[in-house]
Amino acid sequence: MTRQHNILQKPSTFFDIFERKGVSEVKSTHYCPGCGHGILHKLIAEAIEDFGIQDKTVLISPVGCSVFAYYYFDTGNIQSAHGRAPAVGTGYKRANPHSIVISYQGDGDLAAIGANEIIQAANRGEAITVFFVNNAIYGMTGGQMAPTTLLNQTTTTTPYGRNKFHEGYPLRMSEIIATLEAPVYVERCMLTDAKNIAKTRNAVRKAIKAQMDQKGFSFVEVLSGCPTGWKMTPQEAKTWITTDLSTYFVPGVYKDDLETREPHEVKQENPPPEDYYHLLNINQTLKEEYVFPHVLKEPFLEEIKIAGFGGQGLLSLGYVIAALAMGHAYEVSWLPSYGPEMRGGTANCSVKISNSRIGSPLVTNPSTLIVMNKPSMKKFENAVINGGIIIYDSGLIDTPPSRQDVTAIGVPATEIADTLGNTKAANILLLGVYARLKKQFLDEQYIQTALPAILESKALRDVNIKAFNYGFTYSENMK
Ligand code: SF4
Structure with missing residues (x-):
């Protein structure tokens, strides 16, 4: 059923009921109040529906708070080992070149244990789309330091704040990925207000469209609130993204070769x-x-x-x-x-x-x-x-x-x-x-x-x- 754009409704690419631990909840999710994951999920689900690609989309969920993405997306789903979503996506995409493969990863998954995976996949120019949720902390495991934790930011493992001499500097993944030759589109957005959510919506669509047009590897980093890990109210979390997080992780388009890049040739799907x-x-x-x-x-x-x-x-x-x-x-x-x-x-x-x-x-x-x-x-x-x-x-x-x-x-x-x-x-x-x-x-x-x-x-x-x-x-x- 096509979604009516003039009324608020759940995209058909979401399951009707979110089931978790045997509990059926029609309206709620397992995410904390004020968490950015739900917003990004919705933007992706709407894009999949609007592009009419639900039947060929495979979403790969990571280890982290979004590990249960498969409870929400009524698409093909794979839950991969920690940090390995780009490798799993590579395998799936190569075996099924006409599919749409979306890797959804957090900062611990993508920028720590999976840092090599993402760089290699990006460098190979795998024709997949990666959404990278950067909330500067390990949310699921109780608020430990992530590779993206800001300097002086306190976490359970940096109680005196992140120290550049001990823990190094926060990793700017969009900038790193954008230095590589193969990626076709890299953008950083943030989920703070209607204007920035609209920008994120556009970036989500551009990144998925890049894959549909066989242009190659696309990457969208999303600065997202983690009120629980940050020990803030949802409103404070939004403000902190604007005042602190986005001053180090500056939003913007870091690479856009969509107009100039030739589509990849889609190889034969299966050997005879x-x-x-x-x-x-x-x-x-x-x-x-x-x-x-x-x-x-x-x-x-x-x-x-x-x-x-x-x-x-x-x-x-x-x-x-x-x-x-x-x-x-x-x-x-x-x-x-x-x-x-x-x-x-x-x-x-x-x-x-x-x-x-x-x-x-x-x-x-x-x-x-x-x-x-x-x-x-x-x-x-x-x-x-x-x-x-x-x-x-x-x-x-x-x-x-x-x-x-x-x-x-x-x-x-x-x-x-x-x-x-x-x-x-x-x-x-x-x-x-x-x-x-x-x-x-x-x-x-x-x-x-x-x-x-x-x-x-x-x-x-x-x-x-x-x-x-x-x-x-x-x-x-x-x-
Ligand atoms: S811990 Fe943070 S990232 Fe995880 S669900 Fe809660 S708010 Fe979201």
Whole structure:
């Protein structure tokens, strides 16, 4: 529904109800009275509505008081790690060049922990729009000094005032960003009175329009009141912005190349499907020619944890399982995790396989645990679901799992692999054990055909195939 401009009403790009902590409030927000965030939210929401870009806008919220921006904006939303909004925005925008990506950040998020992120994104000229709320303090965490805290300004961490010899000078981010070549538009505004709010409104629109016109990186800094952090009334806070904050952070346009900058060429949104096979190292011919006799149709989710020492091929085993499952046209995820030592330290990976979309790649309670050392058995045994499976290298783990409610299969995989020609094939031997146990959704004939193409090491290919067959037969004999 189009907003009527002659009456005050909430833009349709805001949700009707602001839900927070289970409380539904139609009119209020979680922001303090006199806070500038609400005003800036409204200016952005109105611009999105007026430009008709709601369905392609993604707002990235930061860590800080505006962390809950996604409770308000009825757009795509991502909440990023502290200071990483420009990196997240970069990834999203590059994958979806026709989207409108708005990064919304405070001074702790953008000018402290995320200072490098914002400078690099600006310097690359990422085609995103950044709104930077500068209220010269850390509001959410109780009023500590921010990089933008003024000299002599008292905060909970500078009770005698910010001292230039101890804490340095307040960072002027607009000026810094404007010195870079790539940004196309940089302006600082303030939310003090109707006139300046109107100026901010124009800046918000210019910055978003710059992105719509594919002109490149745009940045608007907004001096905004934090009555709570400043320990002032809302009116005092507005006055302080005018008398103090804006004398150091002077409002104005710091860069405007909008007229002269050529639009960026929008690259192809996604690679053509045939490229996926190449990018993911999948044998396309194999996939196209093979007809699966029985891909499981009933909903299922297999969650696998594979753990042991680095160097045992555990991450590769997870990758191979994921690749085989993907070859069956299932949804898959593969998430490696290893310590600082690439070899010798503990390592594990999580694999999920499903015939519906996977929300998170994390595996906390595996349905299958494949484990190749004692520390990992100790760490993950109790996480396996009731009725799950533990496949372990019984040559390396001499104590079988104590769980009685799971199926435990001990195979001296490393010893057997040694007799087959190479201990490094132990991981694929365990794959054979696993594939036999999971033949309700993994097709043996497909695996036999696909495995040689998926295995990366040509030198180990023959011994790996032998090991797979050994493992497959091993578990078959157990049944
Ligand atoms: S602490 Fe400050 S910035 Fe945070 S919501 Fe309250 S007034 Fe706004």
